[in-house]
Amino acid sequence: MQAETTAQEDSGANAPRYDLRQIDCDPNFWYPVAWSRKVRPGKAFAARYAGQPIALIRPEYGPVYALEDRCAHRQVPLSKGVVDDKGCVKCCYHGWAFNQQGHCVTVPYLNREDVGRPVRAFPCREKSGLIFIFPGDPALADSVPVPDIAQVGNPEYKTRQFNPRLKCHYTFMHENLMDMNHQFLHRRQMGSITARFLGQDRGENFLEARYSFARTAGNQPLAEALIFGRHHDLEGREQPVEEVVSIRTTYPYQTLQIHDKDGDLIMDLWVCYVPLGETQQITQAFGLLSVKKPKWAFLLDLAWPALGLFTHRIFEEDREIVEMEQAAWRELGGDHNIEVFPVVRNLRTLLATHGVPNRYAQPLAATAQATAG
Amino acid sequence: MQAETTAQEDSGANAPRYDLRQIDCDPNFWYPVAWSRKVRPGKAFAARYAGQPIALIRPEYGPVYALEDRCAHRQVPLSKGVVDDKGCVKCCYHGWAFNQQGHCVTVPYLNREDVGRPVRAFPCREKSGLIFIFPGDPALADSVPVPDIAQVGNPEYKTRQFNPRLKCHYTFMHENLMDMNHQFLHRRQMGSITARFLGQDRGENFLEARYSFARTAGNQPLAEALIFGRHHDLEGREQPVEEVVSIRTTYPYQTLQIHDKDGDLIMDLWVCYVPLGETQQITQAFGLLSVKKPKWAFLLDLAWPALGLFTHRIFEEDREIVEMEQAAWRELGGDHNIEVFPVVRNLRTLLATHGVPNRYAQPLAATAQATAG
Amino acid sequence: MQAETTAQEDSGANAPRYDLRQIDCDPNFWYPVAWSRKVRPGKAFAARYAGQPIALIRPEYGPVYALEDRCAHRQVPLSKGVVDDKGCVKCCYHGWAFNQQGHCVTVPYLNREDVGRPVRAFPCREKSGLIFIFPGDPALADSVPVPDIAQVGNPEYKTRQFNPRLKCHYTFMHENLMDMNHQFLHRRQMGSITARFLGQDRGENFLEARYSFARTAGNQPLAEALIFGRHHDLEGREQPVEEVVSIRTTYPYQTLQIHDKDGDLIMDLWVCYVPLGETQQITQAFGLLSVKKPKWAFLLDLAWPALGLFTHRIFEEDREIVEMEQAAWRELGGDHNIEVFPVVRNLRTLLATHGVPNRYAQPLAATAQATAG
Known part of the structure; x- marks a missing residue:
């Protein structure tokens, strides 16, 4: 040749x-983090992107969604928790519940509404047997195509x-x-x-x-x-x-x-x-x-x-x-x-x-x- | 609730x-470091408190005592040594012997008396099946009660x-x-x-x-x-x-x-x-x-x-x-x-x-x- | 005594x-890095001296020699490579070949001669069943005797x-x-x-x-x-x-x-x-x-x-x-x-x-x- x-x-x-081995992936793309079949209905699944733990949650009915995999309370993985019948994920430790947007909807042992802080939600799509998240700026997610395989x-x-x-x-x-x-x-x-x-x-x-x-x-x-x-x-x-x-x-x-x-x-x-x-x-x-x-x-x-x-x-x-x-x-x-x-x-x-x-x-x-x- | x-x-x-996870225990208390039954008569036992190795030594007769678990000579663990019939612990390496106060009483191959430096001794008590040491200021030990269980x-x-x-x-x-x-x-x-x-x-x-x-x-x-x-x-x-x-x-x-x-x-x-x-x-x-x-x-x-x-x-x-x-x-x-x-x-x-x-x-x-x- | x-x-x-445990060996001596019998004819062998990976290469005919164990191209170990019939070592990845002096003699998919850079060669001797290298200044190697055992x-x-x-x-x-x-x-x-x-x-x-x-x-x-x-x-x-x-x-x-x-x-x-x-x-x-x-x-x-x-x-x-x-x-x-x-x-x-x-x-x-x- x-x-x-x-x-x-x-x-x-x-x-x-910069040294090429110190160049990160551009986060403003869709990245697969799990196979669809691994995230079963009514279950949560632990994934990871560049040091960021990601909880993938598939309600019994409705699309899979992705949250930062740390409870806002004590930072333990939400993926160890329970998916309830409203499709929220309850932390396994004290039972705080978070919805698809990452808002804390229940702290079971307190009567106040405003106590729980939200966790970060990631744009999430499912295609070709893969679950993709968009780890970068969520405002850009809709303008970037999920890849065709x-x-x-x-x-x-x-x-x-x-x-x-x-x-x-x-x-x-x-x-x-x-x-x-x-x-x-x-x-x-x-x-x-x-x-x-x-x-x-x-x-x-x-x-x-x-x-x-x-x-x-x-x-x-x-x-x-x-x-x-x-x-x-x-x-x-x-x-x-x-x-x-x-x-x-x-x-x-x-x-x-x-x-x-x-x-x-x-x-x-x-x-x-x-x-x-x-x-x-x-x-x-x-x-x-x-x-x-x-x-x-x-x-x-x-x-x-x-x-x-x-x-x-x-x-x-x-x-x-x-x-x-x-x-x-x-x-x-x-x-x-x-x-x-x-x-x-x-x-x-x-x-x-x-x-x-x-x-x-x-x-x-x-x-x-x-x-x- | x-x-x-x-x-x-x-x-x-x-x-x-300070971050709570960077707050150490106050050393001016009595802390258990071993079960009594683990430290047999005539034997030494390796324990540890906050990065400090501790040798617990129980003579054939008399109370258990606690020394820094490093020979003054070459810093190897005294707990690997031999408890002699005077109740001293002899380092396993060159046989330097230390007494209950941590004083070096013998360097077997030298005729001089003053060659060996002491090792630190810790106040030590036995109660309720536990061996406690006082890792802080020894002068305070007697004024702090060993806990009642x-x-x-x-x-x-x-x-x-x-x-x-x-x-x-x-x-x-x-x-x-x-x-x-x-x-x-x-x-x-x-x-x-x-x-x-x-x-x-x-x-x-x-x-x-x-x-x-x-x-x-x-x-x-x-x-x-x-x-x-x-x-x-x-x-x-x-x-x-x-x-x-x-x-x-x-x-x-x-x-x-x-x-x-x-x-x-x-x-x-x-x-x-x-x-x-x-x-x-x-x-x-x-x-x-x-x-x-x-x-x-x-x-x-x-x-x-x-x-x-x-x-x-x-x-x-x-x-x-x-x-x-x-x-x-x-x-x-x-x-x-x-x-x-x-x-x-x-x-x-x-x-x-x-x-x-x-x-x-x-x-x-x-x-x-x-x-x- | x-x-x-x-x-x-x-x-x-x-x-x-300096702390004695932070004093390195003087590299201007001959150090054994492998037994002779471990380096078979036509094979390369991975050795190491003070963090430096060393490839020992024994051609089918001729004396063993020692190169830095990193291909000049992508730094993978030359010791994983193949010794060819000229006694050169070919990197296992893209087949770049290096001779006894560490010169790159072939990049198989390019027609140019000057593309490959050399790798460092170490003076190397075999004696008493051991392979010695001289990790220091090569100019001094001949003036320092290989030890008599x-x-x-x-x-x-x-x-x-x-x-x-x-x-x-x-x-x-x-x-x-x-x-x-x-x-x-x-x-x-x-x-x-x-x-x-x-x-x-x-x-x-x-x-x-x-x-x-x-x-x-x-x-x-x-x-x-x-x-x-x-x-x-x-x-x-x-x-x-x-x-x-x-x-x-x-x-x-x-x-x-x-x-x-x-x-x-x-x-x-x-x-x-x-x-x-x-x-x-x-x-x-x-x-x-x-x-x-x-x-x-x-x-x-x-x-x-x-x-x-x-x-x-x-x-x-x-x-x-x-x-x-x-x-x-x-x-x-x-x-x-x-x-x-x-x-x-x-x-x-x-x-x-x-x-x-x-x-x-x-x-x-x-x-x-x-x-x-």
Whole structure:
């Protein structure tokens, strides 16, 4: 691959003023915090966004809602409480009750109305089997779309959910998926595969990179063959490109799509990396992997467990490596990455530009920018 | 219950100048640090008070004594050592020996007398099956009484010892027991019970609150019935008050007494919350629960295991909630409690007034006092 | 034993200006970081020196070499990578390859030569079954000798390797071995033994202390008897000195040698305490214990497992005590040792003089010197 070294690199104006691993997600987006099926009718559920505990409450009837997961009285989790028949949540400790707006409607042992203070309520939506909250300015929530996860519910696709927890900053995940030159990491699962970079596109809030793959040695894994069909490029014979893999970060979400030689979308992955802790160095990913059903759909059903195992193994390799990156960041006290691939440089600029500095972040000194850029 | 909102609230003069969770116990009291039975003749025992390691040493003959649990030589625990036939403790490492006053009486491999420095000795008393130390100014020890634990040794009562370790500041424990409006927490063990506040008394060093209980739904647990007799207030019928529960913090100790309708004391709980760590956010409780023997005392013996299980389950619910309060304090970086119940407000003032600020505590800013009060 | 209190104590000029537990090892020496057998041909191995991760790489052919264990690209460990047929190590993530000098020779997906930055290479030597690195100034490496471990490879001795990890600063280990007055610690393994101090020698970079031992009660352990022969000083009879134990710290290494009454070296221990973490409060010891074979060598072979168990038990007692010393240092926030034995005072000066202050160390205030000396 010829690196595009002359175009689309960071200009000085875009150079990050903060260490990328101290840039928080922009809270003014919709972030998934739980699977719908985990929050049962009449129950509360404990979720978390960037150090903020969130109680998700689903009344027996009516939509799920989200409150700060701390009682206004003594700060214990409302998610440990009881959902009453009016759809309010009663704190498990002294029974204070809060409604959908977070107002305290009952302090059971006092006759006064005005004693309980409210707790914060978060805009909350349910879509595609996920519960989303809007952690930023509530006034903006209605103007920001809840993301479309295109193939979920499309009967031509079969979809798998996954939500691993990763001990790393979300930006490592974006970089990992975007840079397909890391296939060397998966040599044990995939054999010898080399990515061929086909091009990139940029916009104000997105970056897309496209690749094809060539097998340079070894056999294609069965699970892979069942999805994509067999490749025929063993023994050094040059093969025409069959599939195109497109990875796209549309801030703050990421997708990976595979189109076959006819241009049909055969795989569609959607993923959102949700920060759990206040420093955003622990990430809860929510992913939906949709695979186009073949003519005989039962073949995909048959292959489904093997496909699950295959993707799990690949993912575990990615998890190990991104967590080692985060560990190195901690040991070194900052980001020492030397990035040479223009796509990743552009991605870093996109993430740095759209995110917001962590409350504990220190601006980079002029000297540090050179190495951390 | 009608809250007494017009009286006995904090005046401005009493407003806490420090976060209550950064107020240490006053060291100029007697604190239990071990059960007597744990410190066997001729042995040493490792205890701890507020980050200070304590070696309790019981010679073969003579009273137990308490030293700082660090050899003056190389600071390893004296409690790992050997008690010799003079009642001295020899450090396990190089055999330096210390007497009851903490003086180094032997450095076995040197012929000089003056080489070993002393270790600190703590005033130490044994009473009611507990070993107490006086962690403050030793000159005050004789003027401060070792607490009376009234029913221990009274043959009309049967007494159970318990000493759970809790990952929370001791003040959360005082508040938990004093505020009987938290019966909602124990709904799974106790059924639907509502506390009726009867009144409070205050003095310079104590606060007492009295309650009765009404069952609003469900059946009375068997273990409870065996102690108190059956209530008859199911099905909404108003019942006369049968027992009065009095909770009293007499600084720094706490008691809970239950008197039946005839004014007889049927249960008497004494508890002391001893800080273990330097920030006092880990607590070792020492409790003695005395139950009046019924006419046929064997009934209480029969019920004893069930009573133990019942109190254990209730206590575990309390433990979970106070540890969640402490966890919220850490996450929020301070005390955000909004207390509306005058008894607890008075209790907070009592604890803040009698305790001493932790060495790492920062005075509350004027703006913080409003929310943390 | 009569302490030599009048000579060889610290003069004011030598008084430590830093807490001894904040004095790092001088990096300008050769330190073992792995056993040779652990680094197999064609493989990489993760080691560590004072917080610095080290990749040891042994090509299929040619000598082992040492690189900083972080890829220049994304800082993940090179030791997780693949050793190629040119003897280079390829990073497991994107396949960047580095040679023996740490130069990046390949970035497989770019056609440019100059993109990869180098990683740091450490001088590396292999000797006596150990792999040594030189963590300090590489320009000095050739002028500093790799240590001789005298009896390794001597067919008259049988040698055991051991490498425990200890949660304490390396200086505690030097002091522990040098001060033979700590036999009281091993009373359960060794019975009642008393060390007799015979004298000491000092030089610019070494300190040696010599002792004999007298049994004051109990029986000699079998394993000990198999090595040294039986003592005959039971029942209070004064016995002639049979063996002399010499402990010597030749900075930064330490040895313990036992010579029998004829002056023959019957046991020779070599040990190096290698700091693992950045604060050097975790130590990886590498030790080689050589025992002279008796006339009938099979007797030693027979006794070997028992000898291993015996030394293991003694070592575990030492481990427990030095880790308690470190724990006390942390609790107290500094070194409070009151050392009265001149040999240990001299050893402390030797270690303080030859080491270098940790990057986080604060100079001792004048008042603190008195107690920490």
